[in-house]
Structure formats: C-alpha cells, structure tokens
Amino acid sequence: MSEVLPFLNPAGAPVIHAQINGHDVGSFFSTFTTRTSVWDAKGFDFYRLDPVRTMSVTGTGGNYSTTIESLQIGHSVLKDMTALLVNERPPKTPDGLLLMMDLGWDILGQYHLLIDRYSQKIGIFTYDTAADCPDIGTLLKNPGPAIPLTSIDDESPQLNQMTALLDGHKVDMQINTSANRSIIQQWVARKMGISRRILAQDDEIRVGAGDVLLGHRHHFSTLQLGSHTLHDITLDVVPDAEFNILGMDVLKHFNVLINPMAGKLWLEDYVPPPGHVEEKALPWSPTHDRLSITHASEEKQAPPLPAGTP
Numbered sequence: 001m002s003e004v005l006p007f008l009n010p011a012g013a014p015v016i017h018a019q020i021n022g023h024d025v026g027s028f029f030s031t032f033t034t035r036t037s038v039w040d041a042k043g044f045d046f047y048r049l050d051p052v053r054t055m056s057v058t059g060t061g062g063n064y065s066t067t068i069e070s071l072q073i074g075h076s077v078l079k080d081m082t083a084l085l086v087n088e089r090p091p092k093t094p095d096g097l098l099l100m101m102d103l104g105w106d107i108l109g110q111y112h113l114l115i116d117r118y119s120q121k122i123g124i125f126t127y128d129t130a131a132d133c134p135d136i137g138t139l140l141k142n143p144g145p146a147i148p149l150t151s152i153d154d155e156s157p158q159l160n161q162m163t164a165l166l167d168g169h170k171v172d173m174q175i176n177t178s179a180n181r182s183i184i185q186q187w188v189a190r191k192m193g194i195s196r197r198i199l200a201q202d203d204e205i206r207v208g209a210g211d212v213l214l215g216h217r218h219h220f221s222t223l224q225l226g227s228h229t230l231h232d233i234t235l236d237v238v239p240d241a242e243f244n245i246l247g248m249d250v251l252k253h254f255n256v257l258i259n260p261m262a263g264k265l266w267l268e269d270y271v272p273p274p275g276h277v278e279e280k281a282l283p284w285s286p287t288h289d290r291l292s293i294t295h296a297s298e299e300k301q302a303p304p305l306p307a308g309t310p
Contacts, residue, residue, distance in 0.1 A: 002125045003074035012281025019072040026099045028178035033104030039090035115256040117270040143266035144227035159263030165224035179247030180285040186239040
C-alpha cells in the first residue's frame with residue numbers, strides 16, 4: 001500500500017475517505033487501535049462472528065469480530081479482512097458521511113505513516129530501509145532526534161507508547177490520532193502533587209467509552225515530547241482511566257512521522273499560516289478499537305444571577 005489521502009475535517013481527530021463493501025464512509029485511523037473496527041450501521045449487514053473481550057479507557061467490555069468483504073483505501077483494496085464490530089450506531093459528518101471505521105494497527109503497523117498538517121493529508125507508505133538509504137526521519141525538515149516507542153506490556157507487539165515529561169514528571173502515554181483529547185490518569189496526577197481539591201476547581205468533563213467516566217480539565221505548565229516542549233496546555237485528568245492518551249489536541253501542533261515496525265516517532269513543529277483561525281473539532285471521535293467516544297468538555301455552568309440583575 002502506498003497512499004496519500006486528504007483529511008475530510010479541518011480540526012480534531014483526522015477523518016479520511018474509505019469504502020466498505022462499496023459504501024462511502026469516513027474513517028479515523030490510529031496505531032493505538034489494535035484491530036480495525038467498524039460500527040454497526042444499517043444497510044451493511046455485518047455478521048457477528050466470535051465474541052471478543054475488549055478493553056477501553058473505561059475498563060473491559062465485549063464485542064464481536066466480523067468480516068469486511070471489501071475495504072478500499074485510496075487505490076488499495078483489501079478483501080475478506082477480519083475487523084472488530086462495535087455495537088453502536090455511527091454518527092455522521094456535517095455533510096452526511098457515516099463515521100464508521102477506525103483503521104488500526106493490524107493494517108497500519110505494516111507501513112510508515114506521515115501526518116502533514118500543512119497539506120492536511122496522511123501518507124501511508126513503505127520505505128526502503130537498506131543501509132545506503134537515508135533515515136526516514138529526513139522526510140521532515142527539522143524533526144529533532146527520533147523518539148523511541150515501546151509496547152504497553154511485554155506481550156503486545158504494538159510499539160505505540162512514548163515517555164513524555166509533564167511538568168518535569170515522566171509519564172508513559174499512548175499515541176492516539178483518533179482521539180480528540182489527551183487523557184492523564186488521576187493517580188499519575190496525584191503523584192505530581194495534584195490533589196482532588198485542586199482538581200475540583202477545574203472544569204468537569206465526561207469521557208464515554210461504553211461506560212462513562214468523569215474527570216477534570218487541568219492546566220499544566222509544560223509537556224515535553226522528545227526535544228519539543230509545549231507550554232500552558234490543558235489535559236483531561238480522569239480517575240479510573242486505564243491509559244494515558246496523547247491525542248490530537250497535542251499532536252495538532254506537529255507534523256507526525258511514525259515507523260511502527262521499528263518503534264520510532266518523529267515530530268516537527270507545525271506553525272499555522274498567518275491569520276489562521278482554528279475550526280471547531282468534530283465532537284465525536286473513537287480513540288481505540290475498544291474505545292467508543294471521547295466527548296468534548298462539558299463546561300461548568302455559571303451560577304444564576306440574582307433576580308433583577310441584567
């Protein structure tokens with residue numbers, strides 16, 4: 001496979017065009033997604049096959065495997081592939097396209113990925129790794145040193161976890177390009193000295209992934225990713241989250257190059273053009289084949305004004 005695909009949405013977790021069994025759909029993509037997933041939309045007649053025990057940021061659950069007869073991504077076509085069937089109805093983009101797939105590691109783990117913020121496109125491609133070929137990191141002009149990626153545990157083949165420095169504290173985070181927001185486990189925040197009393201002063205948020213978790217949107221001074229440092233950022237601190245997630249609210253600041261097979265990540269600072277106005281992200285985004293929805297922040301309501309106050 002060698003494809004260059006435009007994003008269908010200007011902000012948030014990127015969506016690309018795909019065809020499932022001849023139907024045009026919108027697809028998210030992420031090397032965090034273990035198995036490519038499809039949502040149970042009317043008219044597609046997906047058959048439930050084997051039960052699959054799954055894990056999301058909210059805990060464990062269950063879905064089924066299914067078969068996609070034909071999946072077309074750009075000019076590339078895959079036949080009779082196994083996918084995870086998520087038992088939920090998919091939402092639509094503003095122009096009516098069903099958002100019903102999350103392209104995962106089972107496919108993307110075989111290729112190199114380049115997310116270019118300037119052209120708003122993703123490249124999915126192979127790259128010659130012969131000794132006389134330049135390092136793939138040279139595809140970016142100024143990426144800095146490669147950031148190593150590791151597995152979340154000793155058994156998983158997915159090399160998708162990086163170690164960041166959050167206000168000077170080491171935090172292992174899962175790279176997830178199909179997540180609108182980044183998530184920090186509350187026990188990690190507690191080790192950093194962020195108490196429940198401090199979090200209670202922050203805006204409340206909801207994270208839905210089958211079950212619903214409540215958390216808070218907290219301000220941090222710095223987030224260092226390799227040689228790159230972001231200042232004055234907000235991340236969602238969630239008490240019972242299973243993972244720390246590095247989502248598109250952070251990754252939107254970079255061009256992103258991933259070599260999943262070798263476990264390497266390169267980031268290059270993205271500088272928006274003059275006069276750029278960031279559009280609102282789609283409020284819905286799958287963050288894992290086992291993770292259903294990450295909602296936007298639900299801001300606290302201002303207290304009612306006294307009677308007679310304008």
